Amino acid sequence: MSIIEERVCNKILKRSEVGKKKYGTTMERNDLSRLEWLIHAQEEAMDLAVYLQKLIDEEEEKKSCKKCRCKSGLQEWTRTSSMEEFETKTCNGMCLRNPQGRLCDSCD
Secondary structure, eight states: OOHHHHHHHHHHHHHHHHHHHHHSSOTTOOSSOHHHHHHHHHHHHHHHHHHHHHHHHHHHHHOOOSSSSOTTOOOOOOTTOOHHHHHHOOOTTOOTTSTTOOOOTTOO
């Protein structure tokens, strides 16, 4: 096992201890239905999506486009885009925050 995997395992153990103290039970509990587990997992995933969006927004604010006038660094990104495509794609001087293609206040 790598040191990274060991760190993850240690964090899981610590989380399980916190959960046991907080909720008085373990994941081996039987008081929730399958649907309730699915809803709980979905709620956790939505929280993760919010955390990720916050970090994405912070990174986009820091990054400047390399080949265009848009200071915010926003470029078109799809799930199948490679990082190389992301780094080299230009937004043709238009801020992609604005769907009409007008430059926003943060752009030249």
